[in-house]
Amino acid sequence: MWIEIDFRDKRPLYEQIASKIEEMILRGVLSKDEALPSVRSLAMELSINPNTIQKAYSTLEAEGLTYSVSGRGSFVADAGGLLPKKREEIFRELDGIMQKAKVIGLTRLELMAYIQGDVKSSPGRTKAKEESDR
Amino acid sequence: MWIEIDFRDKRPLYEQIASKIEEMILRGVLSKDEALPSVRSLAMELSINPNTIQKAYSTLEAEGLTYSVSGRGSFVADAGGLLPKKREEIFRELDGIMQKAKVIGLTRLELMAYIQGDVKSSPGRTKAKEESDR
Amino acid sequence: MWIEIDFRDKRPLYEQIASKIEEMILRGVLSKDEALPSVRSLAMELSINPNTIQKAYSTLEAEGLTYSVSGRGSFVADAGGLLPKKREEIFRELDGIMQKAKVIGLTRLELMAYIQGDVKSSPGRTKAKEESDR
Amino acid sequence: MWIEIDFRDKRPLYEQIASKIEEMILRGVLSKDEALPSVRSLAMELSINPNTIQKAYSTLEAEGLTYSVSGRGSFVADAGGLLPKKREEIFRELDGIMQKAKVIGLTRLELMAYIQGDVKSSPGRTKAKEESDR
DNA sequence: GTGGTCTAGACCACC
DNA sequence: GTGGTCTAGACCACG
8 A cells, every 4th residue: 555654753653654644635645535444454554553553543533634434434534624724733833943943043034045945846855955955 | 040841841841941941052041151050959940850950951962052061060062063953953844844835735935925924923922922023 | 681781890881781782783783673672671681770771772872873663662773874973983082092102102103013913902811812803 | 380171071170180290291391300289279270179189199199100298299200110001001092992993894904094194293184183182 | 562751869979 | 069870660652
């Protein structure tokens, strides 16, 4: 299947998995009412404890990204209505960064310049980038 | 003293303390070679175990923000040379956010606009911010 | 297990342990992603407090020699990239020695001669060394 | 007077002072039977606790580098006979380094090459040098 | 079971 | 008094 887990990641496994699935939903890879793989099958595929998958699915449901029908499985919810909440979340993170930036004397303009000039698309290459920066 | 610990914060105590002190150093509130409060005194003041303070101080020293002399105390190091590293750290965080933003269709321009016109910061204080910002 | 602690050694226990493990990693005795013994088990084996082992493991992780996954264990990191740093460290030590040598009139040639023809190592083992050196 | 103490040095003060004086003796800056400054005067000059100076002088005497006449002060001993001991000491340190070097695959030849090619004597050069100097 | 955090109390060398 | 190390025992989240 599509998920790969990184054991060196400090985050708990269930959160890692949940966020991967969340990304797929928001990206539209998984569409409304599509079924997620069963807990057991996904657990086997990732050779991971089913409890971990269960927890990942639970958090997804708690965040409103999926809904579960007992006895049937989990399905992706309507993603449209959730975007504003995600937006808010991102802006809050951005607030945190701006605060840190201010502490070390990084101005808003510098942050904006970085965002404008930043060239990333595929996740994973962050090194060749740091060069081209500054 | 100047530090207050927030028990609702999920981060470990020692990290909370360390980051508070780090901020003061970067802000210039604490200047080079100035003495930090003794492990024991700060522990008492925050009614926290000395070992926890010790750990906070150790991590600060490991990051090069302070130096400690056994039997004399802990002192803030020369912060000047560390700013570039901090800058890089912030930019890397920013990379993460930009990636998330792209997933939900938030454009760079929107992010930049938010940074430029930012009004809300930590939840609750929405008005008095621009003033305290200087 | 493989570690033995020397109570005559003045270095703290955690450092002794950390450096033993570091040596094994650099030597290749422990290979990438191999699991270290659990904190508790190693503590029991050495009849030492788990916190002490924890500290040893923490310092190793801080130096980038290992990574730890909460709830799963500690594992050795990719040591390859760290050799240059170690090299530098050794050369810096060598600088220190050369300075001391100069003070008492020991010439570089004498040092080089000693290195080339070195026969004695740690006090007590004077003969069997060249063999075990391979 | 001639000694300057570095508060960021991890070594205890008394050892720092003792080693500075030892170096002067070995260098010949202080000659046989010359008087060291009185404990009290040196303490005042360095604005340091007299006990600390006392301890430094004691260790020097214990190592045979000085002798003290009660009621008169401390004087430097005959340095000539001590050189072999110092030589031994340095070679033992060198042994330690060679062992570490071997662990990371640094050959004796590389060490020798470093010693030969190292250019320290006139103030300056060799980046890692400034550290080990002082 | 694992790593991680925290407390409480002790001892050490140094100043 | 200071920082640093160590022990003993506890609790937590994760798997």
